[in-house]
Amino acid sequence: MAAFPSLPRVGIISQARMTSTRLPGKVLLPIGGRPMLHYHLARLRTAGLPLYLAITTNTADNSLADFATTQAIPCVRGSEDDVLSRYWQCVEQHELDIIVRVTSDCPLLDGALIGQGVAEYIKQADSRLYLSNVLERTFPRGLDFEVFSRELLAEAFHNSTLLSDREHVTPYIHQNRSGTVRFQHITHPTDRSNYRLTVDTAEDFELVRVLIEQYQAHQLTTTELLDLLAAHPELVALNAHIEQKKA
Template sequence: MSNRVVAIIQARMTSTRLPGKVLMPLAGKPLLYRMLERVQRIRGLDAVCLAIPEGKAHDPIAKIASSEISLYRGDEQDVLDRTFRAAQQMKADTVMRVTSDCPLIDPEVSGDVLSAFENSPVAYARTAFDSGYPHGFDTEVFSFDALSTAHSEASEADEREHVTPFIWRRPDRFPAMELDHRPDLREWRLTVDTPEDYELISQVFDTIYPQNPNFGFAELKNLFAEQPRLLEINASVSQPKLAGMPGES
């Protein structure tokens, strides 16, 4: 039985806290370009699709798509619909969801999530929430059937905006698993939502990328062990939470 695995990356120019962040430079290229470099190294993927909103404001993002990166344009606010239709266009059986504000996503970790999903009787697997991985390694993998059900039934605004809440709020309908990591490194904020986040990520790329463009989790651990003050740059930035998230206090 065939299983076509497609990574779908959602991106837009109109970020609330840091507009245009996906085009901000990292080691001489747009943030989104660097992120896509890493996604393309994830083992087990059959295709990668960039899912962006319609409208001229987002045209600069579309130019980053290439012969190796497919493009889908859809609704800006209903991201669940955009993701579903991108997966439909790509004929996906399994969907990996990563967001464009995670330019340090680790291909090995994301590949581990996919492997765990494929080897377990679940509809949804993830690193996110209380898994112990840094914020910015967040990877979700789910069946197209689960996505289709969410697309048909989800009615809450946050379920349409954030794609997967309908799925992870219903573990009785969608059996789930989470990859764990110890020690708990959730205090490492490696996603880009604020100028402080960008400053940290930019310094990471400037330090490691020229010598090792394929750097990953191990190299980040070494860097922060040698230069722990880097993590202080965005330590005051809070991580938003959605209602019902596992680990929510």
């Protein structure tokens, strides 16, 4: 186990692409006159951590690179299918010690919640630790984040051989293939895993659009957002029938 520096370099890396199979171009679809990606990045900024965008080398993603430039966010480009290599490229290029992994189809991620998770991770001072709100799911899909070390990512990058491992970045880590990973789960006091705030389909997008345009959800805390959904079952019903795409 390698020790962290006294002031570890932490970065949030968001993966994005324009060629989504179920809703192509979703991350730049307009909500309230702004691209969906704008809300994603604005929410993440509240964590107070450096942000990086990991996109593909496809020409379709040139628009994402341009948007990242307008937002003054560093952008790395790599393989469409080997997303793990994009993360490793970003970590090496920006010399990160601790990585927060998020996906760009989650416009209502809570930067404050992520910040608390990172503070807890640093406090633990354990480079073999994987911390997330994903494995024991009590938060809605769409508020997902994972925190892990450069050490763990390096092992995954160098040892993962399955295509699914390369595409989904962290299976080698969270399936504990090395046998030496320690886990810590961030959970919500009440199970809200039945809510769906990620955007994979047109129905998902419609829910997020209504939440932002009519209820200013992009300005709400996680508690306020979950209370809003609990008070409006008709909103939850907009995408309750959507099944999560299998990893």
